[in-house]
Amino acid sequence: MSTLSPTMKSSAEYTGGGRRRVMGVVFLALAAAIWLLFARTTQGEMVTTFTLNPGGSQANFPNLEFITLPVLHAIAFVCALLGGYQLVRGFGTRTNAILGLVAALFIFAFLSWVASGTSLNLAGLLRATLIRAVPITLGALSGILCERAGVVNIAIEGMMLTGAMVAAIFGSLYGLWVGLLAGVLAGALLAVVHAIFSIKYKTDQIVSGTVINIFSIGMSSFISAKYLAANRQLNNPGIFPDIQIPGLAEIPFIGPILFSHNVFFFSMLLFLALLHFGLFFTRWGLRLRSVGEHPKAADTLGINVFKTRYMAVILGGMMAGFGGAYFTLGSVGRFDDVMTAGRGFIGLAAMIFGNWNPFGAFGAGLLFGFADMLAARLAILGVRVASEFLLMAPYIATMIVLAGVVGRGQAPAADGQPYEKEGH
Amino acid sequence: MANQDSQSTPPKDKSAFGIFMHELARGSLIVPILAIITGLLLGGLIVAVTTDQVYTAWSRSPLEAIGVGINAALRSYSALFNGAIGNPERIADALASGEAAALRRAFNPFFESLIKSVPYIFAGLAVALGFRAGLFNIGAEGQLFMGAVASVYVGFAVKGLPAIIHLPLALGAGALGGAIWGFIPGWLKAKTGGHEVINTIMMNYIAFRLSEYLLRGPLQRPDTTNPISPFIETTAQLPRFFESPIRFHLGFFIALAAAYGVYWLLFKTRLGFELRTVGANPNAARYAGMNILVITVLAMSLSGALAGMAGANEVLGVNYTLAPAFSSGYGFDSIALALIGRSHPVGVVLAALLFGTLRNGALQMQIAANVPVDIISVMQALILAFIAAPAIIRTIYRLRAPQQQEDGLHVRGWGG
Numbered sequence: 001m002s003t004l005s006p007t008m009k010s011s012a013e014y015t016g017g018g019r020r021r022v023m024g025v026v027f028l029a030l031a032a033a034i035w036l037l038f039a040r041t042t043q044g045e046m047v048t049t050f051t052l053n054p055g056g057s058q059a060n061f062p063n064l065e066f067i068t069l070p071v072l073h074a075i076a077f078v079c080a081l082l083g084g085y086q087l088v089r090g091f092g093t094r095t096n097a098i099l100g101l102v103a104a105l106f107i108f109a110f111l112s113w114v115a116s117g118t119s120l121n122l123a124g125l126l127r128a129t130l131i132r133a134v135p136i137t138l139g140a141l142s143g144i145l146c147e148r149a150g151v152v153n154i155a156i157e158g159m160m161l162t163g164a165m166v167a168a169i170f171g172s173l174y175g176l177w178v179g180l181l182a183g184v185l186a187g188a189l190l191a192v193v194h195a196i197f198s199i200k201y202k203t204d205q206i207v208s209g210t211v212i213n214i215f216s217i218g219m220s221s222f223i224s225a226k227y228l229a230a231n232r233q234l235n236n237p238g239i240f241p242d243i244q245i246p247g248l249a250e251i252p253f254i255g256p257i258l259f260s261h262n263v264f265f266f267s268m269l270l271f272l273a274l275l276h277f278g279l280f281f282t283r284w285g286l287r288l289r290s291v292g293e294h295p296k297a298a299d300t301l302g303i304n305v306f307k308t309r310y311m312a313v314i315l316g317g318m319m320a321g322f323g324g325a326y327f328t329l330g331s332v333g334r335f336d337d338v339m340t341a342g343r344g345f346i347g348l349a350a351m352i353f354g355n356w357n358p359f360g361a362f363g364a365g366l367l368f369g370f371a372d373m374l375a376a377r378l379a380i381l382g383v384r385v386a387s388e389f390l391l392m393a394p395y396i397a398t399m400i401v402l403a404g405v406v407g408r409g410q411a412p413a414a415d416g417q418p419y420e421k422e423g424h
Numbered sequence: 425m426a427n428q429d430s431q432s433t434p435p436k437d438k439s440a441f442g443i444f445m446h447e448l449a450r451g452s453l454i455v456p457i458l459a460i461i462t463g464l465l466l467g468g469l470i471v472a473v474t475t476d477q478v479y480t481a482w483s484r485s486p487l488e489a490i491g492v493g494i495n496a497a498l499r500s501y502s503a504l505f506n507g508a509i510g511n512p513e514r515i516a517d518a519l520a521s522g523e524a525a526a527l528r529r530a531f532n533p534f535f536e537s538l539i540k541s542v543p544y545i546f547a548g549l550a551v552a553l554g555f556r557a558g559l560f561n562i563g564a565e566g567q568l569f570m571g572a573v574a575s576v577y578v579g580f581a582v583k584g585l586p587a588i589i590h591l592p593l594a595l596g597a598g599a600l601g602g603a604i605w606g607f608i609p610g611w612l613k614a615k616t617g618g619h620e621v622i623n624t625i626m627m628n629y630i631a632f633r634l635s636e637y638l639l640r641g642p643l644q645r646p647d648t649t650n651p652i653s654p655f656i657e658t659t660a661q662l663p664r665f666f667e668s669p670i671r672f673h674l675g676f677f678i679a680l681a682a683a684y685g686v687y688w689l690l691f692k693t694r695l696g697f698e699l700r701t702v703g704a705n706p707n708a709a710r711y712a713g714m715n716i717l718v719i720t721v722l723a724m725s726l727s728g729a730l731a732g733m734a735g736a737n738e739v740l741g742v743n744y745t746l747a748p749a750f751s752s753g754y755g756f757d758s759i760a761l762a763l764i765g766r767s768h769p770v771g772v773v774l775a776a777l778l779f780g781t782l783r784n785g786a787l788q789m790q791i792a793a794n795v796p797v798d799i800i801s802v803m804q805a806l807i808l809a810f811i812a813a814p815a816i817i818r819t820i821y822r823l824r825a826p827q828q829q830e831d832g833l834h835v836r837g838w839g840g
Binding site: 154197201206207210212213214215219221222225226342345346349352389391392395396398399402403404 | 470474560562612615616617618619621622623625626627629630632633634636637640753756757759760763795796798799800801802803804805806808809812813815816
């Protein structure tokens with residue numbers, strides 16, 4: 001059915017020579033941006049200092065210091081060189097890897113420019129990026145579970161919000177772990193509703209998702225205004241403490257960044273690995289994906305399409321509920337109205353950006369988390385960049401990916417279509 | 425997408441209302457009405473369940489608890505009615521006294537409901553127009569923001585024009601701002617197949633961040649650190665018909681005119697026919713030689729322009745300035761509205777009046793009965809749920825299954 005979209009030009013234009021030229025221009029534009037925006041506004045003798053010890057860490061790692069301007073020029077030159085080669089000859093199948101390299105160089109140039117004349121805690125930035133990636137990635141994993149089975153889920157935001165609130169209330173009353181469990185169950189409950197609507201009643205899945213989003217915002221704000229505002233003891237769950245992985249957490253630089261986090265971070269890594277393995281290396285995953293790609297064929301082979309979709313959507317809801325609990329039990333320690341602030345939708349974007357793959361989504365989550373973190377940091381540092389534009393970056397990047405400029409993503413073929421068993 | 429027009433016999437009465445009644449009469453009139461009633465009943469149930477006195481009464485006897493609960497719900501709804509339409513006693517007193525100020529105060533709630541309906545009418549029309557063309561415009565909220573930004577800028581930055589020029593200019597800027605925000609996903613859809621649902625969601629958040637930036641930078645009021653724009657010139661204000669406190673303004677009639685315009689476009693013009701054909705069956709449209717690219721882009725742009733007008737009306741008619749939280753989710757509620765109104769302008773206007781009335785009355789309900797306004801969102805979600813899955817309503821009320829395929833709504837798949 002997705003072939004019915006009124007695409008006027010063949011997709012070849014975006015994958016063939018057109019794409020090669022577009023990417024070349026993108027590389028050159030980034031090189032020009034480094035030179036025009038960063039290098040030209042930097043004085044010759046300014047020094048960039050990157051601190052490599054995160055706050056509170058004992059280890060003493062030397063700072064990374066260099067004179068800003070020559071480094072910026074070198075990076076701009078390399079980017080321009082890559083762009084020129086891409087424009088003339090093309091990197092072929094390695095284009096995406098080169099794009100990643102150019103993007104990384106651009107980010108490094110940007111950070112060097114921000115830290116010129118002052119110092120920036122690089123380790124702290126990396127750690128914060130990982131932390132910010134947690135809810136985004138969990139949201140994306142929720143989306144992957146649902147959409148790989150053919151059910152579009154734009155209700156991640158609503159499920160997360162409800163999960164956050166329920167986790168805060170139960171966490172305050174019965175302790176953190178009960179709160180976490182309650183948040184997961186709340187997500188599952190909404191997922192059941194979404195599943196019944198979109199699988200049993202064959203409601204349009206976007207409408208169903210919208211219902212859940214409106215309901216979640218309304219209900220959580222209602223309960224918050226009615227009960228939480230007056231009873232602070234209902235909204236004070238505290239947060240999960242950081243877990244130091246013995247041995248690994250003491251490694252300088254890497255240890256505090258990677259191995260000292262709370263339960264949400266490590267669970268996310270676990271879910272990531274599990275979902276990747278489950279989806280691509282088990283019978284369970286093969287069945288789930290077949291239901292999302294070609295439900296009729298799956299049905300013919302004796303796979304219960306409805307049951308599989310119910311299972312996938314409910315698991316997805318639990319994942320979103322878990323991600324929601326992060327906001328209250330893993331980060332802030334209380335529930336605020338509409339506190340997810342679009343993170344569920346960024347998760348949806350990360351899912352698309354990551355091409356419906358768990359690790360791809362994690363990569364996108366890191367990228368978006370980085371933008372998120374940087375926007376918060378820059379506002380504190382008072383840097384001359386409007387943080388709002390950084391916050392826009394995930395959305396713009398997703399639209400570019402969706403437009404097929406940087407390689408088209410491949411959605412599951414039966415995504416969003418209700419399955420109708422024949423002969424009933 | 426619903427294919428209301430493709431296979432049924434044409435209506436005899438060709439007026440806007442005639443077509444609307446014809447579409448409703450095909451077995452679907454009863455469902456929206458029952459959905460609204462059920463939503464209101466469930467809202468009352470939530471009010472009752474969240475009333476503390478119910479539980480103290482429960483310890484004495486369950487029957488008493490039910491009575492207390494029903495009382496609480498009734499009290500809330502009467503507060504809602506008073507807040508939305510007006511307090512009957514006060515209206516009677518005001519009529520008896522005949523004093524102008526008292527009359528204005530007594531009738532103010534009714535007019536406030538109409539004002540609250542204006543952005544709903546525009547945004548609902550925006551989503552409905554998209555539905556008719558087979559496009560799911562989930563980005564009305566963002567388009568509304570961009571419309572508001574554009575019109576507030578023209579409203580305060582352009583000085584010295586007479587109102588007859590300035591006001592249309594500001595309104596046009598609002599429509600243009602929204603149209604641009606609708607054009608981009610429309611163009612992406614037509615040109616690359618990028619799904620408009622994802623793109624409009626992304627455009628929403630880009631619009632939020634952009635307006636935050638503008639309100640902290642170029643559009644900020646000079647004498648404050650708050651993110652708020654300067655007041656617009658009086659020449660850009662939509663004229664009000666009564667003295668304070670009644671804020672009823674020209675926008676309401678512009679909204680009705682827009683509804684008629686959308687009806688005329690959809691059902692009386694060639695473009696509207698092509699638009700509905702593309703929505704009902706893009707393959708047929710392609711074989712008939714229609715330019716799907718142009719129609720898709722045009723439909724999204726028009727949809728965005730309507731949503732932009734919703735934002736412009738809030739700025740030029742009610743607030744006279746722009747602050748970040750000026751929209752209480754009009755864009756998202758409008759999806760519900762368009763579905764309840766069966767994507768027909770008449771239906772949208774009626775549903776918008778209902779939503780505007782509920783929203784307005786809810787404020788009074790919060791003050792008088794201590795029920796948070798957010799209950800309205802919950803009720804809207806419930807109503808939308810019942811409309812979207814008519815089978816639920818049919819099961820609850822044991823209605824017969826429809827003769828023909830039910831007018832559901834289906835969006836074509838992702839990706840492309």
